Amino acid sequence: MASNAQSKSEPSESERLKAEIAQLKEDLRREHDLYLRSAADFDNYRKRVERERVSAAHAGKRGLILALLDVMDDFDRALAHAGQEPEPVVEGLQAIYRRLTALLAAEGVTAFESVGQPFDPTLHEAVGSVESEEQESGAVHDELSRGYRWKEELLRPARVRVAR
Amino acid sequence: MAKAVGIDLGTTNSVVAVMEGGKPTVIVNHEGSRITPSVVAYTKTGEILVGQLAKRQAVLNPENTIYSSKRFIGRRYSEVQSEIKNVPYKVVAGPNDAVRFEIQGKQIAPEEVSAQVLRKLAGDAAKYLGEKVTDVIITVPAYFNDAQRQATKDAGKIAGLNVLRIINEPTAAALAYGLDKKTNETILVFDLGGGTFDVSILEVGDGVFEVKATSGDTHLGGDDFDKRIVDWLAEEFLRDQGIDLRKDRQALQRLTEAAEKAKIELSSVVETNVSLPFVTADASGPKHLEYKLTRAKFEQLTADLVERCAGPVKQALADAKLSERDIDEVVLVGGSTRTPAVQALARRMTGGKEPNQSVNPDEVVAIGAAIQAGVLAGEVKDVVLLDVTPLSLGIETLGGVMTKLIERNTTIPVRKMETFSTAEDNQTAVDVHALQGERELARDNRTLGHFRLEGIRPAPRGLPQVEVTFDIDANGILTVTARDKETNKEQKVTISGSTQLSKEEIDRMVTDAQSHAAEDRRRREEVEARNHADAIAYQVERQLQELGDRAPVNDKARAEQLVAEIRQLVKNNSSDIAKLRQLASDLQQLAYGLSSASYSQAAAGGAGSQAGPQTSSGGPGPSAGDDVIDAEFKQTK
Numbered sequence: 001m002a003s004n005a006q007s008k009s010e011p012s013e014s015e016r017l018k019a020e021i022a023q024l025k026e027d028l029r030r031e032h033d034l035y036l037r038s039a040a041d042f043d044n045y046r047k048r049v050e051r052e053r054v055s056a057a058h059a060g061k062r063g064l065i066l067a068l069l070d071v072m073d074d075f076d077r078a079l080a081h082a083g084q085e086p087e088p089v090v091e092g093l094q095a096i097y098r099r100l101t102a103l104l105a106a107e108g109v110t111a112f113e114s115v116g117q118p119f120d121p122t123l124h125e126a127v128g129s130v131e132s133e134e135q136e137s138g139a140v141h142d143e144l145s146r147g148y149r150w151k152e153e154l155l156r157p158a159r160v161r162v163a164r
Numbered sequence: 165m166a167k168a169v170g171i172d173l174g175t176t177n178s179v180v181a182v183m184e185g186g187k188p189t190v191i192v193n194h195e196g197s198r199i200t201p202s203v204v205a206y207t208k209t210g211e212i213l214v215g216q217l218a219k220r221q222a223v224l225n226p227e228n229t230i231y232s233s234k235r236f237i238g239r240r241y242s243e244v245q246s247e248i249k250n251v252p253y254k255v256v257a258g259p260n261d262a263v264r265f266e267i268q269g270k271q272i273a274p275e276e277v278s279a280q281v282l283r284k285l286a287g288d289a290a291k292y293l294g295e296k297v298t299d300v301i302i303t304v305p306a307y308f309n310d311a312q313r314q315a316t317k318d319a320g321k322i323a324g325l326n327v328l329r330i331i332n333e334p335t336a337a338a339l340a341y342g343l344d345k346k347t348n349e350t351i352l353v354f355d356l357g358g359g360t361f362d363v364s365i366l367e368v369g370d371g372v373f374e375v376k377a378t379s380g381d382t383h384l385g386g387d388d389f390d391k392r393i394v395d396w397l398a399e400e401f402l403r404d405q406g407i408d409l410r411k412d413r414q415a416l417q418r419l420t421e422a423a424e425k426a427k428i429e430l431s432s433v434v435e436t437n438v439s440l441p442f443v444t445a446d447a448s449g450p451k452h453l454e455y456k457l458t459r460a461k462f463e464q465l466t467a468d469l470v471e472r473c474a475g476p477v478k479q480a481l482a483d484a485k486l487s488e489r490d491i492d493e494v495v496l497v498g499g500s501t502r503t504p505a506v507q508a509l510a511r512r513m514t515g516g517k518e519p520n521q522s523v524n525p526d527e528v529v530a531i532g533a534a535i536q537a538g539v540l541a542g543e544v545k546d547v548v549l550l551d552v553t554p555l556s557l558g559i560e561t562l563g564g565v566m567t568k569l570i571e572r573n574t575t576i577p578v579r580k581m582e583t584f585s586t587a588e589d590n591q592t593a594v595d596v597h598a599l600q601g602e603r604e605l606a607r608d609n610r611t612l613g614h615f616r617l618e619g620i621r622p623a624p625r626g627l628p629q630v631e632v633t634f635d636i637d638a639n640g641i642l643t644v645t646a647r648d649k650e651t652n653k654e655q656k657v658t659i660s661g662s663t664q665l666s667k668e669e670i671d672r673m674v675t676d677a678q679s680h681a682a683e684d685r686r687r688r689e690e691v692e693a694r695n696h697a698d699a700i701a702y703q704v705e706r707q708l709q710e711l712g713d714r715a716p717v718n719d720k721a722r723a724e725q726l727v728a729e730i731r732q733l734v735k736n737n738s739s740d741i742a743k744l745r746q747l748a749s750d751l752q753q754l755a756y757g758l759s760s761a762s763y764s765q766a767a768a769g770g771a772g773s774q775a776g777p778q779t780s781s782g783g784p785g786p787s788a789g790d791d792v793i794d795a796e797f798k799q800t801k
Contacts, residue, residue: 048185078441121217122217124220129224
């Protein structure tokens with residue numbers, strides 16, 4: 001019995017080789033799979049890098065424009081204080097403001113009108129609400145800072161007060 | 165196979181991340197932001213708004229806009245009395261004393277609110293990945309009890325998600341730094357967010373984290389730091405102008421934003437200007453706010469807030485029965501840990517240990533959750549771990565400079581080939597001296613191996629083309645091969661262990677290179693200036709030889725004089741870069757004149773001159789063949 005079992009468990013040379021071939025085939029399959037995965041990963045990576053290169057440029061520009069809009073707000077506030085018959089200095093400031101506006105417009109950055117529109121959180125950020133005679137309840141009463149679009153996308157919501 | 169994402173469901177903000185190509189990536193939401201406010205609004209028209217949109221309408225609809233729902237999830241109504249005072253929406257007791265929000269007459273569970281946030285995050289992730297997202301890992305604070313964890317899991321279920329696991333936020337942060345690979349270490353996670361402060365002490369062994377102690381302050385965070393700046397600015401303005409800006413809602417909002425911006429700036433600079441033109445107006449006209457805030461002043465204003473972080477750290481250490489010396493690793497989480505004073509405190513409280521803070525502290529928890537999600541989804545184990553070359557590899561070229569073929573930190577396996585040439589006429593052998601290191605000059609770097617390629621057919625310098633190949637296999641074994649393109653003669657050397665330097669050795673070599681950078685650059689420029697001048701001198705000499713008597717006498721005499729001057733400088737290893745460049749440029753001008761003279765004279769005879777330089781490093785002329793020759797070998801005898 002014992003010798004019989006032993007002869008069974010002792011594989012012949014060809015069986016051993018078959019097992020080895022099977023093992024090698026399996027190894028090859030695994031390696032090939034790994035290779036394909038890496039190749040696919042790399043291909044995806046390349047595409048993503050390209051995408052990110054475009055969007056990084058976009059995001060960099062966006063950051064700069066957003067910072068510039070703060071200065072535009074300062075202009076808006078400053079010019080709101082100018083009288084009916086502006087002094088030459090104020091007229092000069094207005095000219096600078098127009099230049100800046102034109103420069104941003106050339107990049108596709110434009111302000112949009114909010115006053116009188118119904119409040120919409122996709123365009124407006126509410127800072128408060130006020131009793132209003134001019135506007136219906138739920139409409140934008142006034143802008144504290146203007147909202148801007150960059151081509152189609154919302155660059156910055158308008159800061160508004162809403163009529164109660 | 166669907167991707168699994170990791171979600172940091174925060175008290176104020178949430179972040180979602182995913183494993184992509186073996187690396188965790190934070191997903192940008194629909195509005196283009198990497199963080200999503202954990203805010204949900206139920207509008208009068210029956211719409212549900214989540215995130216930024218909900219936040220924008222909050223002041224109009226405070227009783228139906230739920231934020232901080234995390235403070236209520238899985239808790240009993242009787243436990244949350246102190247929280248209820250801080251929120252404008254209505255919190256009531258539901259069945260079994262469970263917390264419910266009362267929205268437009270309906271009772272809504274905190275789980276349902278969190279589910280809205282989770283649904284949005286998973287939806288935005290699906291849009292980003294271009295496939296449905298159902299499997300998620302959600303993080304919770306380490307101190308969350310079973311009820312709170314179960315409720316968070318339920319929130320996932322309500323959102324239609326399959327919650328693979330709920331993991332602790334500090335554990336996720338530690339995972340993001342790969343600390344699960346440490347054996348028997350004690351980790352302190354210091355998490356100072358927008359409105360909460362958590363300290364956790366973890367022990368890691370065999371990839372398993374165990375929470376030893378937690379402590380914290382549920383109402384301490386970055387917002388408190390902002391408020392201190394707002395108050396300081398408002399007080400200063402009140403003193404100078406007699407107007408309290410805090411009473412003007414619009415001014416207060418501008419002030420709050422400016423304060424946060426100043427705080428962020430003071431993490432990297434020691435002084436900043438807060439400037440709010442036309443911040444308000446009175447009868448005398450518009451008023452501007454303009455103050456300088458130094459880091460020292462900011463630290464003075466917030467000293468007590470920073471000090472409040474110390475108590476919980478001590479408490480956690482005491483609860484874990486540990487001293488500060490027992491802490492092996494410190495991990496910083498939350499945007500407020502960017503504040504230098506907070507970092508200093510974290511360092512001081514942990515025996516001066518340098519904290520882990522290279523991962524964005526706002527995103528580190530989500531990133532750790534994504535890594536865990538990747539492991540559970542079987543994605544991470546399939547990733548082949550690729551090694552990099554720790555130092556640059558290259559060869560020595562003319563003038564003793566090192567020409568790099570493979571830059572440091574290049575992922576291996578990698579193979580790079582460049583073509584080189586000879587530096588002297590009739591040079592029949594080149595010495596290939598393989599080097600490793602970051603310094604510009606060969607002698608400052610480490611020699612990996614040397615060999616000589618012989619049997620190059622005698623030719624003018626610059627004509628023979630020797631291809632040098634550096635090939636590093638996946639095991640880091642480097643083979644350097646040099647082959648003469650004309651004769652196909654080849655020599656190679658194999659160097660093992662080029663990537664097996666100790667970390668200290670590598671660091672030393674890199675630091676050395678940095679500290680010598682300026683001086684090395686200067687020396688390299690000298691060598692290049694000499695090589696360049698010498699190459700032109702050589703080229704002009706050949707030109708003169710070929711032209712013979714056809715060269716105009718004046719030009720010839722002048723050229724010979726310049727060549728002699730250059731040769732002298734090169735021989736003496738002159739370091740006068742300006743003079744070398746000047747001479748080279750003068751000679752180059754002359755050479756152009758000579759060649760046009762030769763063309764005009766040779767036109768009749770039809771014998772074109774072939775005196776163009778085969779090019780050298782930094783050489784002026786275009787390369788003759790397809791192969792760019794990058795540098796030249798000097799034959800050493």
